[in-house]
Amino acid sequence: MDANNESIEDWVNSENIQTTKDVEVPKILFDQVIGQEEAGEVVKKAALQKRHVLLLGEPGTGKSMLAQSMVDFLPKEELEDIVVFHNPEDNNRPKIKTFPAGKAKEIVRQYQIRAEQDKKDKSRMIITIVFSIFIVGLILSILTLNYYIVFLALLVAVMIYFFASMNPAMRSERAMIPKILVSHTPNDKPPFIDSTGVHSGALLGDVRHDPFQSGGLETPSHDRVEAGNIHKADKGVLFIDEINLLRPESQQALLTAMQEKKFPISGQSERSTGALVQTEPVPCDFVLVAAGNLDALQGMHPALRSRIRGYGYEVYVRDSMEDNEENRKKLLQFIAQEVVKDKKIPHFDKSAVIEIMKEAQKRSGRRGKLTLRLRELGGLIRAAGDVAISEKASVVTSDHVIKAKEFSKPVEQQIADRSLEIKRLYKTFHNKGAEVGTVNGLAVMGANSGMAEYTGIVMPIVAEITPSQTKGHGSVFATGKLGDIAKEAVQNVSAVFKKISGKDLSDLDIHIQFIGTYEGVEGDSASVSIATAVISAIEEIPIKQNLAMTGSLSVRGNVLPVGGVTAKVEAAIDAGLDEVIVPASNFGDIILDQKYTDKIKIIPVSTIEEVLDEALEKSDEKKLLFERIAELLKPPSTISPSK
Ligand code: ADP
Structure with missing residues (x-):
């Protein structure tokens, strides 16, 4: 059966277990590594043949586990x-x-015993010599009745003792003892x-x-x-x-x-x-x-x-695996495994397993996949376990997982939450009405920080148009870290602009501003938003402000897929928006948490015309614009870069 079509709930509920306690955890480390079958085969072969291995891939996907499991397959050799x-x-x-x-310990022990013996022999010899000198001195002083002799003998004896014990030759027993390295x-x-x-x-x-x-x-x-x-x-x-x-x-x-x-x-x-x-x-x-x-x-x-x-x-190594029955079983094994490994947290009941599995779907970023960024998923499992412990629960339930997700948010998400509060406070973006040249773009943070999850934020983009300083030499002015992306986006779509607006961009200066961007904000998926803001500014047609959008624009005006759509849609919901435009090819990747489902209208689009149709407020200007576009779209299509 293809589990793809079966919901996680149905699948987990049909499993014959009460909690993860009933799930078998393999004894051998190699069998505990899930989802890396190809890498596993290679690593096993390498171990049997004593070959070196280079393992590349995302962090927390099992590379060190694979390496460690190799020791079970190395040929039996004498250590x-x-x-x-x-x-x-x-x-x-x-x-x-x-x-x-x-053997090493035994050998060193023998050397130690011999050195001790040696030391004792030497000390005994010195003491004998010293004592003899003193006795000879004593006898001589009695015979001659000269008591200075005994003092002299004592002095000589002490000096001999002192020099003998300082002499490296006498201390050589330390040099005799070898040292164990391994x-x-x-x-x-x-x-x-x-x-x-x-x-x-x-x-x-x-x-x-x-x-x-x-x-x-x-x-x-x-x-x-x-x-x-x-x-x-x-x-x-x-x-x-x-x-x-x-x-x-x-x-x-x-x-x-x-x-x-x-x-x-x-x-x-x-x-x-x-x-x-x-x-x-x-x-x-x-x-x-x-x-x-x-x-x-x-x-x-x-x-x-x-x-x-x-x-x-x-x-x-892989960072995700197919979402099918076999792999769901493996993921179930993983949850049980992490609980057993932790030793402190209770086992997970079915509702908690469902919650973790959905998170694994979501974190993969694509429909039909389960994430293999398992170190971080393991982190969520432990955090949920900790919540259960703090509530003195004997099993972990979905409630605990949901709470754990809330408090173990990545730093990026915490920044995004806080910046949303500030943006709301200062009204740096609108969620109703319509405005010329202003669009609610969507961006992600943390995409390059090695995090498995994306965090979405609403990033308002404002475009303004002024006649260029010198005719025919219009420029694009874009500020901030995302400036280059904006310029590129405008350049990419300038052909589209020209066709759609019929205006020559070279007579215009275009100013683009990103409001409230932060370090770590990735803006390469903002080109659809930038194009929309610019067209709105040129045509003076207001953009709906209860709507946000994401998408990458091709030179032909097609909307291409982008990363982190789920996080972006969630950010739009958090910001209180009603509609969100996403690339049609990304539509299937959106996997929303329960608290987010049915909270926003998601509009899949494939072309910039569809974006404009959805985003621009109804007006006579819009009608005119679309008449022009319709004219242009008459076959043969001319919406292509000018030859
Ligand atoms: P990497 O070396 O790729 O950064 P590790 O092998 O150190 O990742 O994985 C860290 C932890 O995450 C492991 O101890 C294990 O708990 C969990 N983990 C990561 N990948 C896997 C996997 N493929 N199968 C099972 N557990 C995994």
């Missing part, structure tokens, strides 16, 4: 412990040895090391600075060696998210480590005494999983990427 030893021939070049997993217990899984955002020392290993460089107090250099994540990931998986933020030198070093499967540890800060030290090469036979957004490719060292392409796989 090894890595130990660093003092090098008696060259203190600055400590020796590296490997042992079977679990250790395991014999049945350990291969390691998974998340190395996102760490500095080069933590990634590649480091040698600590020694403030006492000489005089017998220095720490032996091997004792200051620290393993890097590349070494800790030996025989396992090294995961680095936001790989493009890794410094080029570190990427270069990483590449060397991948090629050689060994990488010596040296001090990473140049002016530290650690920089003098470099160990023998340390094993680092890891599978690299590098991750990032699509634009991570730009910041990636070309040689590193080419290494991965040559010896591994590149995968682009």
Whole structure:
């Protein structure tokens, strides 16, 4: 059965469960990753063959989960412990040895016992010498009746004791004890090391600075060696998210480590005494999983990427999945999974599951899809759980989810809400009447901030026309961050203008103003609104103010789809408007929350003429304008850019 046609309510209600407690959660991490089947297959194959992987895609879609699940598929290899030893021939070049997993601790213990014994032997020897000198002095002083001799002997004995204990040769037991860099217990899984955002020392290993460089107090250099994540990931998986933020030198070093499967540890800060030290090469036979957004490719060292392409796989993960029965089941599993993982929140009843699933539909931004931006959806699940706990409820219900959505609004939404209050207060936009040159545009915020959700805002746009300063040299004046978009929009549609209005734009200066725009407002979908405002200003036909619009305009005057339509329609409803014009091709993408359904008339349009017909107030001028348009539209259509 195709669940697409079945409502979420019907589907959830027909499932044989009371709450998510009745839903089975897979034990293996790999099976907990939902919606990334292709990426999953690739990652599994890569693990079996020990290949590197580059995982690109939106944040919170399961990239690190996939990387982590690889350790279950890595070929069974013996894990090894890595130990660093003092090098008696060259203190600055400590020796590296490997042992079977679990052995390192035993070996170091043996060295410790031997060193203790050694220390005891030495102290015993010193004490014997010192005591003998004192006794000899005492006997001599008794025989000669010269008591100064005993004092002299005492003095010599104390001095010998002091120098002996300061002498590095006598303190060498510390240098004898090796240091464990990496250790395991014999049945350990291969390691998974998340190395996102760490500095080069933590990634590649480091040698600590020694403030006492000489005089017998220095720490032996091997004792200051620290393993890097590349070494800790030996025989396992090294995961680095936001790989493009890794410094080029570190990427270069990483590449060397991948090629050689060994990488010596040296001090990473140049002016530290650690920089003098470099160990023998340390094993680092890891599978690299590098991750990032699509634009991570730009910041990636070309040689590193080419290494991965040559010896591994590149995968682009999905940010949404088909809304069908199979995937709804997976999403149900996800909700149960997040509840179990959290350990604190109660399970979800059917009404709460319905609410979360609808949110997953909505956040996908397209009809027939479910979002895979699951980190954020998981956030909503936890927030709803917290609401239930605060209300001492034993299960989470739809009420809790709805409340959680309200208080866990993204910052962009909070700004939009507040700016709406201010706009209402100062009446920067109207929601009734009609006005020349003023249109309620719709924009979104947060589209580029990595957020899964869009936040819509009403953005009034005002156009004014003045005769150009010099005939034939009309310009477009547009202020603010969106200025360039406005100019482009006017240029794109100038051919349409010319045909429709019959006026030569080159004799006019067009001024366009965006009222109350904020940082982060995306305006590329405002071209339909800009065109409408300009045409209204030129023709002096008022625009209805109880209406808002969004859409992108082609040079031919067609209305093209835009992003974030649901959020925009919701913003229009919040602003108290009655009608909203949207691109016909976006109509299916609008998925409104219950509190928004049937609150506004949604008008799908395909051409600028339809926009004008809906938006312009009835008047004689409008009639004339449409007669002209009808004339122009007589076949063959001439609404096309002038040839
Ligand atoms: P990414 O690495 O892509 O940013 P993560 O793998 O760290 O995302 O996902 C963060 C959290 O979001 C996971 O711990 C899990 O709870 C949830 N999550 C994200 N994607 C998925 C997925 N595809 N399947 C199940 N859970 C997911």
